[in-house]
Amino acid sequence: MHVAVIDLDKCHFKNCRQECQFYCPPVRNEIMAVDFMENGFPQIHEELCIGCGICAHRCPYEAIKIIGVPERQNGKEVHRYGANGFVLYGLPSLEIKGVIGLLGQNGTGKTTILNILNGSLIPNFGKPESKKEIVLEKYKGTYLGEFLSGVYSGRLKISLKPQYVDSISKHFSGKVSELLKQYGENGRQKLEEMGIGGIFDKDVKYLSGGELQLLAISAALLKQADLYFFDEPSSYLDISQRLKIARMLRKLSETKKVVVVEHDLAVLDFMTDYIYLTYGEARGYGIVSSSYATRLAINTYLDGYIKQENMKFRDYEIKFSRKPPELDRSLVPFVSWTHLTKQFENFQLNTEQGELRHGQVVGVIGPNSTGKSTFVKMIAGEISPDSGIVDNPVKTSFKPQSPESEFQMPVLEFLEMSLGDRVSDSQFKNDIMRPLNLESIGDTQVSELSGGDLQKVYIAKTLGKEADVYILDEPSAYLDADQRMIVARMIKRFAENNKNAVMVVDHDIYFIDLISTSLIVFAGEGGKQGRSYGPLSLKDGMNLFLKNLNITFRRDENTQRPRINKPESRLDTEQRKIGEYYYY
Structure with a gap:
């Protein structure tokens, strides 16, 4: 059993030779499996379609999919x-x-x-x-x-x-x-x-x-x-x-x-x-x-x-590690900062001194309105601290929390405008474009993208720039769980292979678990004052973060995924006693 799906946004019937109909084997045998509606768009009659997929391969705009569906769904x-x-x-x-x-x-x-x-x-x-x-x-x-x-x-x-x-x-x-x-x-x-x-x-x-x-x-x-x-x-x-x-x-x-x-x-x-x-x-x-x-x-x-x-429904399992990676001190530091402060009208931020190392992915976690976005903007050079110094002699690429969607141009044109020839580079296509499946939406207007697709476009735009430090603010927003895991592994591999440093601000524990090699933890009173700690090892960072939140996680015995403990349960009490809030 199969279904024929035509993406009308990709179909440009006025600019093609109607290959979907011309090359269709049933049509060549005078069985009209493909015809054209009054509005000019093609229509595939599934009861006449043999599922060969030739129309999909011949379509110059990749607007057609012939997809196999489990037989048991017939009539449902x-x-x-x-x-x-x-x-x-x-x-x-x-x-x-x-x-x-x-x-x-x-x-x-x-x-x-x-x-x-x-x-x-x-x-x-x-x-x-x-x-x-x-x-x-x-x-x-x-x-x-x-x-x-x-x-x-x-x-x-x-x-x-x-x-x-x-x-x-x-x-x-x-x-x-x-x-x-x-x-x-x-x-x-x-x-x-x-x-x-x-x-x-x-x-x-x-x-x-x-x-x-x-x-x-x-x-x-x-x-x-x-x-x-x-x-x-x-x-x-x-x-x-x-x-x-x-x-x-x-x-x-x-x-x-x-x-x-x-x-x-x-x-x-x-x-x-x-x-x-x-x-x-x-x-x-x-x-x-x-x-x-x-x-x-x-x-x-x-x-x-x-x-x-x-x-x-997927060719691979998603796995978690029960044992956290150690903080790799052998990686060479190339960005550092002293104790920083930043004062706004009703908010005060203080940060510990720290540094970024080549190949490191630093997860930045903590409550909202405690200064995480302000901190990464200071590291990126977008705003200046009131006191302290950011020694950042390198190029920085920054993805904001809420990407702009007002651009009236196709995705591919938008990326070419932002990244130039980088978009056609084979390594960029293999490492970034394909994992994010961006080629499938290349002709879609940026202004018409879903939240998840817009997020992926801005992740690609950020990672595609020539830089040494990449900062992404809430890259998991609107991505589905599969996409979050793919993006986490892609960014981690990107940092390791290119010896860049990456900072990721996010709230999804699973995402932070998969992507980070170390953590910067924020605490404080939202909208009034915030303070950062670290970079810390993943274990120390998670323990500090969850202790501040007063919750503990256990590990699922089958998948090793983190699961939230019920307050005052046996495991919750036991883990608090020994100070193991996450890796247990």
């Missing part, structure tokens, strides 16, 4: 975006209690699932039209049918926290208080619960990424609903905030239904009771697995193989 289409668009197979059942998680690669249908379940998208089951009556007849006598009936009739109320919080300020102008009033009463109280009561009278356009995320979560929680959807609630939040939100959602699930899409596996593990995996081929098709208990689901995801369904 839930929704298709047009005749040759993305196909979703299956839907999760919301009958199970507790927090339900959705975990899978970007582009495999998680947002489509949320839109179907919240009633904003009516599934068409692969047919040209979609009607609520057909949906209810299809699921008649099932919990899903009863649920969708309630959604369509308005009997069940839905609250949705959207994925991209950056766009809030583009769609709303005014104060936070005015925005929250649209969702319910007690907006100030909800913000105070989130720890950001001070933004209540602020204008939305002046909020940071973390404040926008907490505002969006607050708005979703204020709404009186029966089912709450949270699409990537941890982006831009520090780990303390992530765990706080996780506890809130667990509490909410005692009386309401809660569904979460999340890529931070440590937080997803802590937050959810059951998980549905989505797998397939990004932008081609997605399959929804059966539900699994959280630990089994995440371990299965890391394995890349669903034993219960005999389905392999």
Whole structure:
């Protein structure tokens, strides 16, 4: 069984010779497997297509994919975006209690699932039209049918926290208080619960990424609903905030239904009771697995193989090390700084002296608003310290926390404008472009990219510049769990092979674990004062960081992945006694 997928953004039918039709074997035998619609775009009739893939190989714009799909999915289409668009197979059942998680690669249908379940998208089951009556007849006598009936009739109320919080300020102008009033009463109280009561009278356009995320979560929680959807609630939040939100959602699930899409596996593990995996081929098709208990689901995801369904969806396992690497003092230092201070109107930053070494990847972790971004900007030379000296006689390349998306040009042209001939360099293509799969979006306008694709473009832009020190601020934001692991290994290999130094500011513990050879830890009171410690070894850095947060991690016995301990559990108590907060 196969599906034919045409990316209409890549298809330039006016500029080609219609190779997809000309070279098609069935067409040559007068079987019209490929024809052209009134708007000029090609259409592949799958019932006539033999799946040879010649059209895909001959298309000059790589707009066509012929993708094999497991035979067992035949007849299980839930929704298709047009005749040759993305196909979703299956839907999760919301009958199970507790927090339900959705975990899978970007582009495999998680947002489509949320839109179907919240009633904003009516599934068409692969047919040209979609009607609520057909949906209810299809699921008649099932919990899903009863649920969708309630959604369509308005009997069940839905609250949705959207994925991209950056766009809030583009769609709303005014104060936070005015925005929250649209969702319910007690907006100030909800913000105070989130720890950001001070933004209540602020204008939305002046909020940071973390404040926008907490505002969006607050708005979703204020709404009186029966089912709450949270699409990537941890982006831009520090780990303390992530765990706080996780506890809130667990509490909410005692009386309401809660569904979460999340890529931070440590937080997803802590937050959810059951998980549905989505797998397939990004932008081609997605399959929804059966539900699994959280630990089994995440371990299965890391394995890349669903034993219960005999389905392999990745060619490799994702593994973690139980033993931390030692700080390599043999690496040669080439950037150093003394004790630094920086004073803003209401904020004071103090840093310890430190240095960067060739081939080193330094993870920078700590609570939001304690000076991490200010610190890396001082190292990069973007701002000057009030006291102290940064001895940085080398070139620095810097990726900001929130990449700009306003460029009206294709991705490849944007990278060529930024990097010149470097884009066509074979080593750059092999080391950066291909792991990030950027060639597949080369013709897409930068302004039309998803958050994850935009993040990957800016990572490539940063690493593609000729520099000695590379600084990336929150590179994992909007990347799926697979992409985070790929980016972590890619950056680490980049530093080792090129003998550069890399600094990475991030909040995803798994990502920091995989990417770092040492850590700089920040502590303090958010928005008032911050202090840095290190660079420290990974073990010492994690112990200091987690001790400040008052949490411990254990290791999963099968995958060695870090898992958050329950407070005052046997392992939590034991690890605190011996001072092992992470590598245990």
